[in-house]
Amino acid sequence: GQNIDQPTEMTATEGAIVQINCTYQTSGFNGLFWYQQHAGEAPTFLSYNVLDGLEEKGRFSSFLSRSKGYSYLLLKELQMKDSASYLCAAPRGGYNKLIFGAGTRLAVHP
């Protein structure tokens, strides 16, 4: 079957680093997306990895291992505004249809 798993909740301290993991099982793998979603708002695009390795974008980095079906999102120098849900999503076989994980709710504390 096709499935995406990520932790339900995480907490971290302002200024720290946090890693949010995502494991996936999809047919015809074609990349993995990370989105950020603040409560009651739309998801906003963070990253798209299609090749193995780490991609860095400022304070946020995303890693992919296709052989392990594994990705993580790394957030550095955490700020209070980073408190949000982080959604992992992967395309399933065929067209641009995404399957989403349930999201990881991150709470950043002072």
Added chain:
Amino acid sequence: DGGITQSPKYLFRKEGQNVTLSCEQNLNHDAMYWYRQDPGQGLRLIYYSQIVNDFQKGDIAEGYSVSREKKESFPLTVTSAQKNPTAFYLCASSIEAGGLSTDTQYFGPGTRLTVL
């Protein structure tokens, strides 16, 4: 400003009534999508459209209907046949770039529907 708009932001409906949620985009994207989001669950695909005058059912299409008469617009009707319609509804769009990569989907602000 390019973007995706959804209206209304909040919508209340009585049981047995149909209601239509609006989604408009001026990004010149070919593809549009409707998702439903419930607490503790991932986004679930209701319908999607790759091109004008064509659309396909997603994973949870029962009780919903759509139309795609214009490239910019993809309204979703929640019918009385939908058993549990209270949810947060998100519209998204993506460019049809073709090739091997998956196109990034960009989301509208969402409509929160509550059935009274």
